[in-house]
Amino acid sequence: MADKTLDAKGLNCPLPILRAKKALKEMKAGQILAIEATDPGSAKDFESFCTQTGNKMIKASEAGGVYHYEIEKC
Amino acid sequence: MAETKRLAIIATKGTLDFAYPPLILATTAAALDYEVHIFWTFYGLQVLKKKRDLKISPLGNPAMPMPVDMPILVQILPGMEAMATVMMKQKMKGKGVASIDDLLDMAIESDVKMIACQMTVDLFDFKHEELIDGLEYAGAARFFEIAQGADITLFI
Numbered sequence A: 001m002a003d004k005t006l007d008a009k010g011l012n013c014p015l016p017i018l019r020a021k022k023a024l025k026e027m028k029a030g031q032i033l034a035i036e037a038t039d040p041g042s043a044k045d046f047e048s049f050c051t052q053t054g055n056k057m058i059k060a061s062e063a064g065g066v067y068h069y070e071i072e073k074c
Numbered sequence B: 001m002a003e004t005k006r007l008a009i010i011a012t013k014g015t016l017d018f019a020y021p022p023l024i025l026a027t028t029a030a031a032l033d034y035e036v037h038i039f040w041t042f043y044g045l046q047v048l049k050k051k052r053d054l055k056i057s058p059l060g061n062p063a064m065p066m067p068v069d070m071p072i073l074v075q076i077l078p079g080m081e082a083m084a085t086v087m088m089k090q091k092m093k094g095k096g097v098a099s100i101d102d103l104l105d106m107a108i109e110s111d112v113k114m115i116a117c118q119m120t121v122d123l124f125d126f127k128h129e130e131l132i133d134g135l136e137y138a139g140a141a142r143f144f145e146i147a148q149g150a151d152i153t154l155f156i
Helices: A015-025 A042-053 B016-031 B042-048 B080-094 B100-109 B118-123 B140-148
Strands: A004-008 A032-037 A056-063 A066-072 B006-011 B035-040 B113-117 B136-138 B152-155
Touching: A004 A015, A015 A032, A015 A042, A015 B016, A032 A042, A042 A056, A042 A066, B006 B016, B006 B042, B006 B140, B016 B035, B016 B042, B016 B080, B016 B100, B016 B152, B035 B042, B035 B140, B042 B113, B042 B118, B113 B118, B113 B140, B118 B136, B136 B140
Parallel strands: A004 A032, B006 B035, B006 B152, B035 B113, B113 B136
Antiparallel strands: A032 A066, A056 A066
């Protein structure tokens, strides 16, 4: 169960990443941020974001053009 | 946590399309916990104006896709640049692309350091009051001080 959700649908690079960063800033370690996006580039971007910021990608999936991510703040 | 990485960008262009790369990279790098510096020089200073009026130049970018096929002679006509700019802005809004105003605000909010090249400020007779607040005014030597400790340096 996510602690916070972010609707980034309809937004394009770099907005989904910027919004996610902002959301994570207000969260505590161990909490989970769920993100919905429609930018196909966001799949690789969120992967890279997690690798570089040390947060953990728990789930990444796509259904009907909507990308779902769950990121644990570390 | 590893040592903070640093990004240094030189931004030299002032059309609407060329204002995007430095601001997209700067805001993204800031989100990745980089310390970011942008050195704005020559036409890049247009982006820092309080009263910004950035346009795209179809003539200056021959490969730019136009909504309707337009011969060069038509592109020269008065008002074509303004029309192309309006159409590009509408397209960007429709595709969920951030505006330059928004990206600049986000860059400032995420503590991206902005340096304006004093030599080109003088060259174009810009007043400090015409440009956004919070800028540092310096020259090339200051850029090297920053770039020397940077992990990534870009010229845009």
